[in-house]
Amino acid sequence: AxxxxxxxxxxxxxxxxxxxxxxxxxxxxxxxxxxxxxxxxxxxxxxxxxxxxxxxxxxxxxxxxxxxxxxxxxxxxxxxxxxxxxxxxxxxxxxxxxxxxxxxxxxxxxxxxxxxxxxxxxxxxxxxxxxxxxxxxxxxxxxxxxxxxxxxxxxxxxxxxxxxxxxxxxxxxxxxxxxxxxxxxxxxxxxxxxxxxxxxxxxxxxxxxxxxxxxxxxxxxxxxxxxxxxxxxxxxxxxxxxxxxxxxxxxxxxxxxxxxxWHAALADPQTAEVLAHYALTLRIDEALRRGQPRLALELAQQASSGATLGDGSMVLQLQEVMRRTGFSADDRIGALLRNRDWPEKAWAALYLAATLIPPEKQQQLAKAYLEEQYRALGEPPRAWPDLLAFYLSSRSDWDRMALGTRCLLNGKFSAACREAQLTPQQKAQIEAQNKARSEQMGTNLGNKIIDRLHLKR
Incomplete structure (x- = not known):
């Protein structure tokens, strides 16, 4: 207080x-x-x-x-x-x-x-x-x-x-x-x-x-x-x-x-359509659980249409159903890119589209596209961890070093940026080190208590 x-x-x-x-x-x-x-x-x-x-x-x-x-x-x-x-x-x-x-x-x-x-x-x-x-x-x-x-x-x-x-x-x-x-x-x-x-x-x-x-x-x-x-x-x-x-x-x-x-506000046609499409999410999940991929795809396509044609959540949901039903990466990228010209851009959809571009095209085509979307959103610091992870996977080392240094100075996102630049091997090593340090910290604390109370070890 x-x-x-x-x-x-x-x-x-x-x-x-x-x-x-x-x-x-x-x-x-x-x-x-x-x-x-x-x-x-x-x-x-x-x-x-x-x-x-x-x-x-x-x-x-x-x-x-x-x-x-x-x-x-x-x-x-x-x-x-x-x-x-x-x-x-x-x-x-x-x-x-x-x-x-x-x-x-x-x-x-x-x-x-x-x-x-x-x-x-x-x-x-x-x-x-x-x-x-x-x-x-x-x-x-x-x-x-x-x-x-x-x-x-x-x-x-x-x-x-x-x-x-x-x-x-x-x-x-x-x-x-x-x-x-x-x-x-x-x-x-x-x-x-x-x-x-x-x-x-x-x-x-x-x-x-x-x-x-x-x-x-x-x-x-x-x-x-x-x-x-x-x-x-x-x-x-x-x-x-x-x-x-x-x-x-x-x-x-x-x-x-x-x-x-309140109910009059919800009855507006565009508002009602958005709410109806979001309500389909549970039915889509249920169809996937029951092994009904065709029904799930039909519902996901309906959810990503009309008033939610380029909505971030709806295109992300559609591409996931497409992935599970065997669609190509190009088809899934096409679904995600509906959000690119949508009035409400969703970084999650734009970023996923870039990661689906084949590795041999990531350093040029995907990198240029992703940086364009980053600039369109005003270069938000919250996007830095994703950008760093992309630079790591696309081997854009100079870009990663420059942005990584900048991000380390931002207390809000520095931890996420450090995490984004780690390879799977480095993450495993850090996890093992943290476990050992935690055990050592517990041992040191126990020893201090024993010394303070003058107990026998």
């Missing part, structure tokens, strides 16, 4: 109290959107629904007293029940939220929670999450400059201690801090929801209960020994805590859920 208050510049707000808006430097809007086009399967083209969602965000900004703040709502291809916001003021709703929500109240609750992160400037605190990784990278560069290299054997070094501290910070301290940040966003989001006279029961409560059901199902299939690394408190706990704080403030009579505006 101390970290979040220091980072945001305001004490955690109680429900019903809106802290003053904070001044901040906004991140670049275009670069932020392009970063999300590289992440996962990118964004989904749904202009009518996006305009409707931006209207809801505008109402939240006005309720918060900051109607002129930048930022828009975008829809991501991610089918999980989640959303995120950025330092540019943008909010990204996952397709899973769009498909599951039943009322406008629920959608506004999710938007209000994410806008609260923006309002409280939580992104500045999240950026501090990269400090430990940046320190590790600086330590590596310092060692390189002084001629000292990180250990190549199984012995524990000072460099390894930096890495251990980094891992401990990320896996233990920061997640607990992040949970308090999420609870702050719940409280401020609920305050805005109440100011706009939305139904709390149909909004925050319904969404958190839906999320809790999913969490319980996942926990039953993959139980966790220790919840210390969770970044959010579990949804059931969040719902119970928030409801207890909101109940005394609820007006009477209670606001009625607003389902009609």
């Amino acid at each position: 101390l970290l979040s208050a220091a980072a945001s510049g305001a004490d955690p707000a109680a429900v019903g109290i809106l802290p003053p808006a904070l001044t901040r430097t906004w991140a670049d809007l275009s670069a932020d959107v392009n970063d999300n086009r590289v992440y996962g399967n990118g964004l989904v083209l749904m202009p009518h629904l996006q305009a409707y969602l931006n209207g809801l965000l505008g109402a939240l900004k006005t309720a918060a007293g900051v109607p002129d703040w930048p930022g828009q709502v975008y829809i991501t291809a991610d089918t999980t029940l989640n959303a995120h916001s950025s330092a540019a003021g943008n909010i990204y709703l996952n397709m899973g939220v769009i498909r599951s929500a039943q009322t406008e109240d629920e959608v506004v609750a999710v938007l209000a929670h994410e806008f609260a992160h923006v309002y409280l400037n939580h992104q500045a605190a999240y950026d501090a999450h990269g400090v430990a990784e940046a320190a590790r990278t600086l330590g590596q560069l310092t060692m390189l400059a002084t001629g000292r290299l990180p250990s190549g054997g199984a012995t524990w070094t000072g460099f390894d201690s930096v890495g251990a501290a980094n891992s401990l910070t990320h896996a233990s301290i920061l997640p607990r801090w992040q949970r308090s940040v999420e609870e702050e966003a719940d409280r401020v989001g609920a305050t805005l929801l109440l100011k706009l006279n939305y139904s709390y029961a149909a909004g925050f409560k319904t969404f958190l209960e839906r999320l809790a059901t999913i969490e319980q199902r996942e926990a039953a299939s993959a139980p966790s020994v220790d919840g210390s690394a969770a970044t959010h408190a579990d949804a059931a706990t969040r719902e119970a805590s928030l409801t207890a704080q909101v109940l005394p403030l609820l007006p009477r009579p209670r606001p009625q859920p607003r389902s009609a505006p």
